[in-house]
Amino acid sequence: MADKLMDRTERFYRIEQLLVERQVVSQSDFLRELEVSKATFKRDLEYLRDRLNAPIIWDRDAGGYRFEKGGVGSKFSLPGLWFSASEIHALLTMQQLLQSLGPGLLTPHIEPLLVRLRLLLDSEQVPLDTFDKRIRIQRLKARSYEPEHFLPVVTGVLQKKRLIIEHHNKFRNETTRREVSPQRLNHYQENWYLDAWCHVRNELRRFALDALRSVQITPQAALDIPEAELLATLDTGYGIFSGAQLEWAELAFSGERARWVSKEIWHPAQTSWEADDGTYHLKVPFTDKRELSMDILRHVPEVSIISPAWLRDHVREILQKALVRL
Known part of the structure; x- marks a missing residue:
């Protein structure tokens, strides 16, 4: 047959x-x-x-x-019928993230999950070694962090316990000791960030895990910040940086560059339209100019800053300084 x-x-x-x-x-x-x-x-x-x-x-x-009677249960589950492109990417990324933690306290818990992921990805038509050879995830912007810091941070976030951290500020090249109340753990553009209330600065701050030099969990309960305040302080602006004053930037991209940019999501609250002259206009909110400026520079000379004027002057100053160094 x-x-x-x-x-x-x-x-x-x-x-x-x-x-x-x-x-x-x-x-x-x-x-x-x-x-x-x-x-x-x-x-x-x-x-x-x-x-x-x-x-x-x-x-x-x-x-x-x-x-077998009593056999159908926790150990038996079928893989999904089909994986979409995003689901395959998510599974492979999860596998790489779990493997990147390396040996440590989580190893006994991670290994069974890795085995399960490999079974889910494996099939007769597409064996797992084909995934490994033909699908690559290059974490080029990922910064290394100490794996032993991950567990106390996650524990503090989930159990709502305060943390004592030593944080290295790359801009000032100095390390400070702080007590923080962890709120959320974010994975953003290949890197981990801890959103927490800083009891030294008395404000919400975002700490990159690669900037932590030590982490100590305490028995003291964390201060619980309302979700609305977290969203308003940390999530309204552009990118990973936060700030107090929200502004909007309007950018205009050439018709050629619009073929790429029009498919991108720069911010969940963005608005966009195509002008009569063929340029693609994008408006995004921001509270800190650093990350937005870097993304604008990626598209020079195919982008114009319509507003605000001070952001245009800031990017122009960066370009002038760059010309001196070249």
Whole structure:
């Protein structure tokens, strides 16, 4: 019998469905329903048992296959029928993030999850080694941090405990000791950031994990900041930097550059339109000029700053300084 071109994972779901609906299914019924050869069915059954922990047994008295009583549960789950591009990226990124933590206190908990991810990504048509060879995720902007700092930070965030941190300010090249009340952990553009109330500055601050020199969790309860205040202080502006005063920047991109920029999301609250002259206009909110300026410079000379005027002057000054150095 020639096997029909049916996705193997579809067959897995059909096998499970038949066993759940009929309780006991003969081999001949499986072959007829799946329209596969005995050899293919045997391979599917072995994979379900050995790789996905499916508790399928042969019941001689009943004359067919069935689930072992009490066996269907926490250890058995089927992979998804299809992965979208974003889901594949998410799974592969998760795998890399987990592996990047390295050996430590989380290793016993991470390893089973990594095994499960590999099973989910693996298939007969696309084995996992093909993913590893043909799909690359290059974390070029990722900065290294100390893995032992990750666990106390996560614990502080989830258990709402204050942290004592030593934070290195790269701009001033100095390290300060602070007591903070952790609120959230952010993964933004390949790097981790801790959003916390700083009891030294008495304000919400964002700390990059790669800038932490030491982290100590305390038994003292963290100050709980309302979600609305977190959003207003840390999330309204552009990028990872926060500030007190919200402004809007209007940028105009050439028609050629618009082919790329018009597909990008610079900020959730952005607005955009195409002008009569063919330029693409983008308005984004910002509270700190640093990250927005860097992204504008990536598109020079195909971008113009319509407003505010002081931002245009700031970027022009950066370019003039750059010309002196070149």
